[in-house]
Amino acid sequence: MDYICLFLGILxxxxxxxxAFGKAYNHLSAWKKMLEAEKEKIKIExxxxxxxxxxxxxxxxxxxxxxxxxxxEAMFTYAIIVWMVLAGIDVIYISKxxxxxxx
Numbered sequence: 001m002d003y004i005c006l007f008l009g010i011l012x013x014x015x016x017x018x019x020a021f022g023k024a025y026n027h028l029s030a031w032k033k034m035l036e037a038e039k040e041k042i043k044i045e046x047x048x049x050x051x052x053x054x055x056x057x058x059x060x061x062x063x064x065x066x067x068x069x070x071x072x073e074a075m076f077t078y079a080i081i082v083w084m085v086l087a088g089i090d091v092i093y094i095s096k097x098x099x100x101x102x103x
Contacts, residue, residue: 002066005076009062016059020052040102047100054087 018024025031025048031039061083065076094100 001069004066005062006066009059009064009066012059012062013056014059016052016054016056018052019055020049022048024048024052043100043102047094050090050094050100054083054090058083 015024022045025044058080061076061079064071064079065073
């Protein structure tokens with residue numbers, strides 16, 4: 001059992017769930033400094049669900065690595081690489097999609 005991965009996984013999962021339910025974004029300094037006009041252009045609820053889901057997925061990978069002896073270091077490395085590719089694709093989707101923008 002890898003306690004560091006387990007701790008990080010729980011931390012990522014909690015933060016991801018907090019984001020997904022819209023409880024964490026108001027604590028970000030970038031959000032606090034953003035002008036109201038800029039905030040009104042963003043549909044924050046679906047964006048928080050998207051970002052929170054990606055963070056929670058990362059947490060699940062860390063929990064899996066920390067709790068399961070069968071989830072080897074190599075498998076974890078490949079899983080994180082796949083997660084990073086998916087996160088990059090998600091960032092591109094967020095920037096190009098009108099789903100997260102108020103018209």
